[in-house]
Amino acid sequence: MAPAATLPTVDARPQKDPRSIPAVPDLDCESYDSEDVLTQDIIEGLKNAGLCVVRQIIKPEVRAKISSELRPYTIDLAPTPGDFWPKETRKLTSMVSKSETYALELVGHPVWQTVGNHFMTSTLKDYWNSEEITTSVSKPQLNNTQGFIIGPGARAQGLHRDDFVHHNRQPYAESHTLGRDTSIAFFLADTPTTRQNGATRFIPGSHLWDYDILPSEEAAVQPELQPGDGVMMLSGTYHGGSRNQTDESRAVWSAVTTRGWLRQEENQYICNDVEKIKKLPIWLQRFCGYEMSKPFMGYVDLDDPIKVLHPGMKGDVDQFY
Ligand SMILES: O=C(O)CCC(=O)C(=O)O
């Protein structure tokens, strides 16, 4: 295998002048009267820059409630395995069953859900199903839940794309088209994130680069966030947690959405307390994975998997297509 270092860096990429890195869209929820307009602006921002800052996407009292439900689980977290994260970083996982407020208000946030549906719905159009021409729609699902707690003294995490988990590899594109992405992330600041304490670095526009191009630190920007501010990011955008030079931890909660027919990065069926999942609204249970991806993926006994949680439920009668 050729060493990765032989790949070109951004400065050598043939297609675009690296100085044409787009600005990061920075939207303030409080200045929008309409959630639909906000959602459309986020979608446009993501298409152009690969990420979008969304100020005060979660209200202070809700952010505080998520924090109070999740924080007890962060006290005794083990060091992260491997060298993808610095040894001072702690990671919280399986968060849907650890905090109902996180599940309802972050994973289930209506703007986030609409943005995720826009980028992660797959439509298989006009295929021959053995009897007739059919179109099937596969709805998005939860990919993983993570809390990133970067401790004092942590080094910078290397810039990376999160979509390598799904073996995504794309050519250069002049502009974004639907279908390019395998996942999309929502990061919520629980503490302030600053240049000093490890605010995430991003390379705007890198979601459209040829995937052979390596990231360069000079192209990265580091938006700072206040608690309740969020960043949404197409997972093909280069990014990474940063160095923490302060004596306080930096905490960000995240949720990632993927396509219905891809494997979940975090195995939601096994990692969660199923009794807690059952208490969520049915649509959110389905989003956690208890739903078929049409055609044919994910059945249990040739039936709708939601019935495993709720045996008396009618389920989806048209389950296969
Ligand atoms: O902690 C952060 O700011 C980002 C972490 C990250 O990108 C990752 O672990 O995949």
Ligand SMILES: [Fe+2]
């Ligand atoms: Fe990442």
